[in-house]
Amino acid sequence: MRRPSHWWLRLGVVLASVGLVVGLTAGATMAKTGAAGGPAVQQKTTITFAHWNATGAELAAVKATVKAFEKANPSIAVNDISLDPYPEGMLARFAARKPPDIFYVDSNVFPDWVSQGVLEPIGDDLAKAHFSTKKFYPRLLSAFRYKGKLYGLPKDWSPLAMEVNTTALAKAKVKVPKTWAQLTAAGKALKAAGQPPMCLGVDLARILAFMYENKGAFLNSSKTKAVVNSKANLGAVTTYIGWLKSGIAQTPAQLGVSWCGEGLGKEKASIIFEGNWITDYMNTSFPSVTWKTYPMVRNKARGNLGFTVSYSISKDSKHKAQAVQMLKYLTGPAGMKIWVKTSGFLPSRSDVKPPSGRAIFLKEAPITHPWQFAPGFSKVYDTANNELQSAYEGKESISAALKNIQAAATDALNRGH
Amino acid sequence: MAVATEARRVGPRRLQTAGSAKLREALVGYAFVAVPMAFFVLFFLFPIGYAIYISFYDWGILGKIGYVGFRNYHDLWHDHRFWRWPPHFHDGTAITNTFYYTAVVVPCQMALGLSLALIVNARIRGKAFFRAAYYFPSLTSSAASAAIAIYILNSGGLLNAFLGRIVGHPVHTPWFGQSSTALESIMGLNVWLTSGTVMLFYLATLQSIPTDVYEAAAIDGTSRWRTFRKITFPLLRPGHFFVAVISIIGCLKIFDQAFIVGGGKGSPAYSTETAVLYLYQTAIFDAQWGYAAAVGVVLFLIIFAFTLLQRLLFGRAEIGY
Secondary structure, three states: OOOOOOHHHHHHHHHHHHHHHHHHHHHHHHHHHHHHOHHHHHOOEEEEEEEOOOOHHHHHHHHHHHHHHHHHOOOEEEEEEEOOOHHHHHHHHHHOOOOOOEEEEEOOOHHHHHHOOOEOOOHHHHHHOOOOOOOEOHHHHHHHEEOOEEOOEEEEEEEEEEEEEHHHHHHOOOOOOOEHHHHHHHHHHHHHOOOOOEEOOOOHHHHHHHHHHOOOOOEOOOOOOEOOOOHHHHHHHHHHHHHHHOOOEEOHHHHOOOOHHHHHHOOOOOEEEEEOHHHHHHHHHOOOOOEEEEOOOEOOOOOEEEEEEEEEEEOOOOOHHHHHHHHHHHHOHHHHHHHHHHHOOEOOEOOOOOOOOOHHHHHOHHHEEEOOOOOOOHHHHHHHHHHHHHHHOOOOOHHHHHHHHHHHHHHHHHHOO | OHHHHHHHHOHHHHHHOHHHHHHHHHHHHHHHHHHHHHHHHHHHHHHHHHHHHHOOEEEEOOEEEEEOOOHHHHHHHOOOOOOOOOOOOOOOOHHHHHHHHHHHHHHHHHHHHHHHHHHHHOOOOOHHHHHHHHHHHHHOOHHHHHHHHHHHOOOOOHHHHHHHHHHOOOOOOOOOOOOOOHHHHHHHHHHHHHHHHHHHHHHHHHHHOOHHHHHHHHHOOOOHHHHHHHHHHHHOHHHHHHHHHHHHHHHHOOOHHHHHHOOOOOOOOOOOOOHHHHHHHHHHHOOOHHHHHHHHHHHHHHHHHHHHHHHHHHOOOOOOO
């Protein structure tokens, strides 16, 4: 008998075990793929829908609308995937050329994604299907146009508004402010009465609204030139930071909260500027706080920032017809009615009624500018926030901060895509 | 015995095939390392090479856009968010922040780790308990510890309440919320978190020092401090080298806590912007993968240069007793 210590036997054992491991792994993978191929037998097309859920109500709304869509379209099944973190998850899927068929696109990342060619233009498909886009608010629709083509339809939106703790204001014996001057006075009265201050984040996504109110802007209307370094913006930022410096306003970090909404809920802040997302948050987390929504304050002009998200279709989708079908349903009157009712968000179409108590937000629509810049602006937004924080901390002057933001924005525009 | 007889029996044949026996042994050896090597090539060497390749392209979400030569490196050279010349304290560039972080954390980690190792190596009661207790923080995930630290270092958090008791009036410092303390708070957190691991490395080296040198020192009546300074510390050289290399590499790669504390944006006022975080932002938020690869290559070169430099400074890490 041969002893099993021969070198070739040992080698054989090693190679066999390697082969076994590799084979098992491959087998398991194939088994999985085979299972996934199963549903194809049932003449049903499965499309993938990627989204995030900001609130529990949003997830419920996704489930409700998907269910209603599947009922109306028995030949299409929807596999909905919730991605968190969202841009990371989507980029990996785009790069692997296996993106979801239909998915959310934030207005802020839209320029980057569309310029890199991952989104499918949908204008022609919608026209062929006689789907009119006339009922959408034009400013929201324009957020998803690129070089004259439409790449998505807004699912909902929200502008900013002023939320006020009415009890605190009553205790300070001050009226709800409508202008910057009145806001300053209200802040002083709150401070004098020992009431919580207003909460202001050092964030371009809030400060830009005040820039618009001072007749300033970030980019020119054709988004080809940065106009950050202006007198109007200098005035707006000086006033905004002035409120913080004088102590009539505090940052979330100072108040020990993660955002101003939490400040209002915990009664650490009396006046904040947030969007419609505050409504559901306050009602579910802090039902005992007495608060109300009012229009944004104004200065030289009225101005506001609107945050919106689209449903878009991927260029690499293998089921574009079905994805367009779903897009039409979700943004059509029937789908949006279910969406708005379940999520509590504002409809992006004028022919769908908003949930009750949201009238103030809707009235801001005509003066709202979409929260959107140009390709490569994610880094500019970071730069802006860091520069504004430096100015707020007194590490540099406000005009120096604006100059640096202007330079970063110009640089991003020149790089272009 | 059977083996010996057999060996004698096959003796002449073995002589004849000495070369092929060596070959056989080598083949068996290679077969064993083949799997880890394959993984190493597939998941390390290939990605590194590919990253270098990508760094010469304008590379987007869907892949290659165009060859740009050294433009990514040229742009990075002029990128004031990556680095600035001359650098100055708290200038907020990714490189300055990373080096500042490393320069503070590495010595602190080593000092604390060594002190802890000396304590638990001494003849004290409950040695096992202290070893476990000091090592315990290292078991915590860095993300979880950062998330908890956000609460503790909050303006209305535990640390401020504690400090308020000491100074006698309320303290409301937003430790992570202002640029003058954000990175420093992460430093403190990380020194504490990693000290246990450093302690473990030092403990292993401490225990490899032969006892006869200490006995000789004791006979000569050397003081404890002098024993530490003249014997323990120099003989710990392999430990110093190993710990320094490991912690410098770890510090230059700082990402997770900075990401969690600054929300991935480097805020407040660029204070938590680190080199790896900058790479991440460029890749994920801007989808400029060529540029991000260039950042990665530069970071690789920096870490590589540091390791080489340490090797030169510390000389050969082996030591004779």
